[in-house]
Amino acid sequence: MSDxxxxxxxxxxxxxxxxxxxxxxxxHVPSRLHDAMRYAVLDGGKRVRxxxxxAAGELVNADVACMQRAAAAVEMIHAYSLVHxxxxxxxxxxLRRGKPTVHVKYDEATALLVxxxxxxxxxxxxxxxxxxxxxxxxxxxxxxLARAAGSQGMCGGQGIDLYGVGQAYTLPxxxxxHILKTGALIRASxxxxxxxxxxxxxxxxxxxxxxxxxxxxxxxxxxxxxxxxADTATLGKTAGKDAANHKPTYVSLLGLKGAKEKxxxxxxxxxxxxxxxxxxxxxxxxxxxxxxxxxx
Amino acid sequence: MSDxxxxxxxxxxxxxxxxxxxxxxxxHVPSRLHDAMRYAVLDGGKRVRxxxxxAAGELVNADVACMQRAAAAVEMIHAYSLVHxxxxxxxxxxLRRGKPTVHVKYDEATALLVxxxxxxxxxxxxxxxxxxxxxxxxxxxxxxLARAAGSQGMCGGQGIDLYGVGQAYTLPxxxxxHILKTGALIRASxxxxxxxxxxxxxxxxxxxxxxxxxxxxxxxxxxxxxxxxADTATLGKTAGKDAANHKPTYVSLLGLKGAKEKxxxxxxxxxxxxxxxxxxxxxxxxxxxxxxxxxx
Numbered sequence: 209m210s211d212x213x214x215x216x217x218x219x220x221x222x223x224x225x226x227x228x229x230x231x232x233x234x235x236h237v238p239s240r241l242h243d244a245m246r247y248a249v250l251d252g253g254k255r256v257r258x259x260x261x262x263a264a265g266e267l268v269n270a271d272v273a274c275m276q277r278a279a280a281a282v283e284m285i286h287a288y289s290l291v292h293x294x295x296x297x298x299x300x301x302x303l304r305r306g307k308p309t310v311h312v313k314y315d316e317a318t319a320l321l322v323x324x325x326x327x328x329x330x331x332x333x334x335x336x337x338x339x340x341x342x343x344x345x346x347x348x349x350x351x352x353l354a355r356a357a358g359s360q361g362m363c364g365g366q367g368i369d370l371y372g373v374g375q376a377y378t379l380p381x382x383x384x385x386h387i388l389k390t391g392a393l394i395r396a397s398x399x400x401x402x403x404x405x406x407x408x409x410x411x412x413x414x415x416x417x418x419x420x421x422x423x424x425x426x427x428x429x430x431x432x433x434x435x436x437x438a439d440t441a442t443l444g445k446t447a448g449k450d451a452a453n454h455k456p457t458y459v460s461l462l463g464l465k466g467a468k469e470k471x472x473x474x475x476x477x478x479x480x481x482x483x484x485x486x487x488x489x490x491x492x493x494x495x496x497x498x499x500x501x502x503x504x
Numbered sequence: 505m506s507d508x509x510x511x512x513x514x515x516x517x518x519x520x521x522x523x524x525x526x527x528x529x530x531x532h533v534p535s536r537l538h539d540a541m542r543y544a545v546l547d548g549g550k551r552v553r554x555x556x557x558x559a560a561g562e563l564v565n566a567d568v569a570c571m572q573r574a575a576a577a578v579e580m581i582h583a584y585s586l587v588h589x590x591x592x593x594x595x596x597x598x599l600r601r602g603k604p605t606v607h608v609k610y611d612e613a614t615a616l617l618v619x620x621x622x623x624x625x626x627x628x629x630x631x632x633x634x635x636x637x638x639x640x641x642x643x644x645x646x647x648x649l650a651r652a653a654g655s656q657g658m659c660g661g662q663g664i665d666l667y668g669v670g671q672a673y674t675l676p677x678x679x680x681x682h683i684l685k686t687g688a689l690i691r692a693s694x695x696x697x698x699x700x701x702x703x704x705x706x707x708x709x710x711x712x713x714x715x716x717x718x719x720x721x722x723x724x725x726x727x728x729x730x731x732x733x734a735d736t737a738t739l740g741k742t743a744g745k746d747a748a749n750h751k752p753t754y755v756s757l758l759g760l761k762g763a764k765e766k767x768x769x770x771x772x773x774x775x776x777x778x779x780x781x782x783x784x785x786x787x788x789x790x791x792x793x794x795x796x797x798x799x800x
Binding site for chain 2: 241
């Protein structure tokens with residue numbers, strides 16, 4: 209196993225422990241809600257956002273306990289958004305990560321509450337990050353996460369997506385949607401990881417921010433390519449759904465070849481943005497390569 | 505107009521301005537989402553939670569701009585919970601504050617996103633509170649709000665409520681549900697207001713916390729009494745709904761007279777808890793009286 213693969217599987221395994229500890233125990237009242245919250249978060253996903261937090265932390269000698277909380281917070285925001293997104297008024301999906309979605313396994317009211325409670329828990333968890341000496345930075349990190357999650361971040365992107373079904377998008381409109389819907393939280397993951405260690409210069413922060421923006425878009429372009437190419441079993445969620453719903457995708461706008469070229473361009477731009485960090489940026493670069501080359 | 509009534513109407517009016525400024529403009533993309541967020545929050549409600557923030561602030565010479573943000577944050581959490589609570593999987597209510605509920609006026613997907621985005625905005629707004637000199641206190645306030653909103657606070661109470669439909673509750677079970685569902689955010693309002701000024705001693709903080717807990721319960725007892733006595737027009741929401749759903753209420757457990765006595769006892773206990781604050785506690789005491797004596 210390569211050094212990167214080993215790092216990835218160790219980080220994923222340790223995140224599972226961290227999330228299991230930070231989530232309320234399933235026997236705690238109301239137990240159906242807590243059981244469903246654990247179901248929604250644990251044992252699923254590639255933990256791309258936590259991986260970004262930890263890889264970005266390597267740029268700045270970040271504190272491990274701080275990164276764990278930052279990573280758990282972004283993963284909880286991500287998990288809540290999937291639970292709500294899967295519900296009947298939104299995507300009405302019955303399969304997620306190869307398992308029944310929360311509203312199918314439990315019920316719609318529980319799915320609604322699971323999402324709401326996970327969002328609150330994300331902020332509670334991040335607010336408990338051990339940055340005792342630098343509370344002002346922690347406040348800024350909380351504000352960053354809130355903005356990334358809200359109507360001018362992830363929720364805003366979901367709104368644009370929702371109101372765009374059946375509409376003809378231009379490429380800039382599609383990018384704007386994804387910069388918010390997926391990109392905002394990807395960007396927050398990178399910046400929160402970097403917030404857990406030594407301070408960056410303004411120039412470094414801008415470079416890192418540019419890296420994060422490129423990766424946020426690349427991630428979505430690759431998602432669209434995989435959705436076009438993969439079958440449902442490999443993907444663990446319903447494949448070809450966006451096309452069936454006449455939702456615009458990078459593949460529908462650029463073609464399969466064009467979308468793959470776009471992903472490669474974004475990756476090159478992201479790698480270039482990391483160059484000034486030298487060796488310390490290696491993990492983040494490996495992760496970027498992995499995100500663009502992944503098969504599901 | 506009494507001094508209290510004047511204070512109340514001025515505070516309510518200024519809160520309307522504050523909320524209107526903090527919410528994203530309706531023309532900002534995605535405009536349907538932002539329009540619906542403003543519809544959910546503005547021009548409605550008695551603003552009990554903001555009033556509690558400002559009244560508690562009088563105990564500690566609180567900073568006005570800080571109280572405004574704290575008050576807006578709790579009101580946004582409250583407003584989001586109403587939007588989600590009204591949706592078909594939960595209470596399936598079509599009327600709120602005399603107007604169509606968000607999912608009726610817009611659509612269910614928008615209602616889902618409105619709630620999600622308002623919760624994120626609440627934390628963003630509070631994180632921007634001007635407590636530059638005391639960021640550690642601000643982190644604690646953010647943590648307090650997150651806990652009050654989450655599965656061991658408001659969402660937890662909603663879960664207990666949800667899973668309790670049709671069940672026979674004992675009085676302690678009903679109290680536990682309301683301490684979480686309504687009480688947690690009422691308590692947070694009082695403590696956030698007190699967090700915007702001079703530090704309290706531990707003893708004072710405990711007294712204030714006890715006041716807040718009594719008021720949280722009293723508020724719900726009065727709600728149940730009003731729900732039993734009032735008609736839909738006065739209440740601005742569908743009356744008698746809990747009884748029709750066989751949900752346990754203070755009135756169903758204690759009778760109308762018993763519930764009124766319970767409210768009076770809780771008010772007396774709340775007033776006693778304020779006594780050590782002397783004159784500075786006057787506004788909070790007037791507000792407590794008002795909450796218990798209100799007619800809708």
